[in-house]
Amino acid sequence: MGYAFTFHVVSFLGRIPIGAYVHYPTISTDMLARVKSRKKWHTNTDTVSSSTVLSKGKLLYYRIFMYYYARSLRTARFLMVNSSWTKNHVDAILQHSDPFLDHLHALPPLLFLRTHNAGLTSAQIVYPPCDTREMAKLTLENRDLIVMSVAQFRPEKDHAAQVKAFERLLTLHPKYKGSGSDGSGSIQLVLLGGSRNAEDAARVAGLRQLAEDLGVEAHVRFIVNAPYPDMLKWLSKASIGMNTMVDEHFGINVVEYMAAGVIPVVHASGGPLKDIVVPFNGEPTGYHAETPETFAEALHAALTLSPAEDLAMRRRARTWAIKRFSEEEFERGWHASGWRRWLYRDR
Structure with a gap:
């Protein structure tokens, strides 16, 4: 400013x-x-x-x-x-x-x-302090095949990179498209964020078109200007939280992913790399990537963790987020x- x-x-x-x-x-x-x-x-x-x-x-x-x-x-x-x-x-x-x-x-x-x-x-x-009290109450188990993105539809958030990474995931690993004719067992990318003005609305329309052009529109859902309880509901179901912004100065949404028990897959730069998605007690709390291909592989790695590894990573991420980014700290x-x-x- x-x-x-x-x-x-x-x-x-x-x-x-x-x-x-x-x-x-x-x-x-x-x-x-x-x-x-x-x-x-x-x-x-x-x-x-x-x-x-x-x-x-x-x-x-x-x-x-x-x-x-x-x-x-x-x-x-x-x-x-x-x-x-x-x-x-x-x-x-x-x-x-x-x-x-x-x-x-x-x-x-x-x-x-x-x-x-x-x-x-x-x-x-x-x-900065992050109010994670409501998110920390969410269960860590029985998560759905949902890749979540929580961010305003601003240009620097680079939602297009998320859609491209998701398309790469489905292309490299077709099993995530689901086996049933009704799409049962398929994975979803849910883009939830605020639209502030006509430019943001046009950006959302462009992302919808991108998903259609890449042939993944059936697996991508947009939720615009949702109230806070709706965001919590989606975070309670999601398995993975994605953030593709380059040089994110901090990344409070990534802290929220972790507190909610959502495994973070984030860009290997800025705050998410250096401060947030870092090892806790010598063990990983999430994944880093840079290109659509490496994001796709990181998503696949998170989705193929054993049940024990999956639960352990969610617990580590939550514990670290609540401990490090509390109001007391x-x-x-x-x-x-x-x-x-x-x-x-x-x-």
């Missing part, structure tokens, strides 16, 4: 020490890298990535934006972040330098923008950040 750009004003006018809890940096080093390499992404459209002039213009804009964003963040006396991914990027931003722009700010027209920073160079991880991390020592300083 760019709130960091208010830090200088608050600090100067109120002489108030600044602290922040960052969920997602407004700009990150990988955003610059994608523009520089002209890679198409949801933050770098085809119109820009295919144009040399537009790419150079956007890179210049990002360079200036990054410079001021870094200076703004360094105004803070303490920073907390919600995951390893966010910490890595925020730390890189805090340590970012641009000698040319530094020299430019020594000139009279820009001299007034030159500020003295507190010199902060790193942030502290404090995982959040409060402990928050107080450990040392924010209290700044309450009466610089005033």
Whole structure:
């Protein structure tokens, strides 16, 4: 949202020490890298990535934006972040330098923008609290052949990758299509999420068309803007929870999968890789993948666990999620950040 750009004003006018809890940096080093390499992404459209002039213009804009964003963040006396991914990027931003722009700010027209920073160079991880009380009550046994996705229908969530991975699963392992003429014994992909506007609605329509084009529409179900009790009902039945977003900064839906006893199959990046779907007591709590093919194989691996292995993984995942991402852990991390020592300083 760019709130960091208010830090200088608050600090100067109120002489108030600044602290922040960052969920997602407004700009990150990988955003610059994608523009520089002209890679198409949801933050770098085809119109820009295919144009040399537009790419150079956007890179210049990002360079200036990054410079001021870094200076703004360094105004803070303490920073907390919600995951390893966010910490890595925020730390890189805090340590970012641009000698040319530094020299430019020594000139009279820009001299007034030159500020003295507190010199902060790193942030502290404090995982957000996840209310898993209702999900933790769900049974771990007798799950249906349902692959679940819980996420808003936003472009970065990459639901298309889930449909493609599901098609790969059915192609590589036809047994999941079911044996009966009525489709009995077949697997389902259930995409449950919020649609905020016409763009999201069009995205859902596009996903329906994709499922039809891939020949899996009979196995894919869309549930849009469902109330919370309906989501709990589906999570109580699902066997697997899928998340295909690249560089998910945290992944609260993955925590919810695990607390609900749903085995997570997630993209091998961001918070799901580094912080959430990690070994617990030396044993796995889920699966990671990157491509439709590797997602399909991870889904197959989860679906073919022995009953004992299946139940053990669900228990581990639930125990880890409830233990690590509780409100108590959040409060402990928050107080450990040392924010209290700044309450009466610089005033």
